[in-house]
Amino acid sequence: MKEYEVKIKLTEYLLANIKKNIIGSEFRFDFGARRADIITICDGIATAFEIKTSGDNVTRLPQQIYGYKKYFDFRFIVCEPGNIDNVRKVISKEIGLIMVDD
Secondary structure: OOHHHHHHHHHHHHHHHOOOOEEEEEEEEOOOOEEEEEEEEEOOEEEEEEEEOOOOOOOOHHHHHHHHHHHOOEEEEEEOHHHHHHHHHHOOOOOEEEEOOO
């Protein structure tokens, strides 16, 4: 899948399952130095979602997660089955993992 297809699936899921939710895409934070693929704010809780498709490299993921930890209450990596092993090697248990499949 392409990144925009994963974003659509994630956004549809969030809209259907979490009420009173503010959703942002390509959200800049850390004074514009970083960007989250999708964010939500619900009842004052900020959550970041980083999308990693099968073709994505996870080399920058530790730095991305570090930035998310400073600004967001919860962090999730959204990935496809083809990249899940690479993502698991990089993330800790405090980072959520969501798998998206066709």
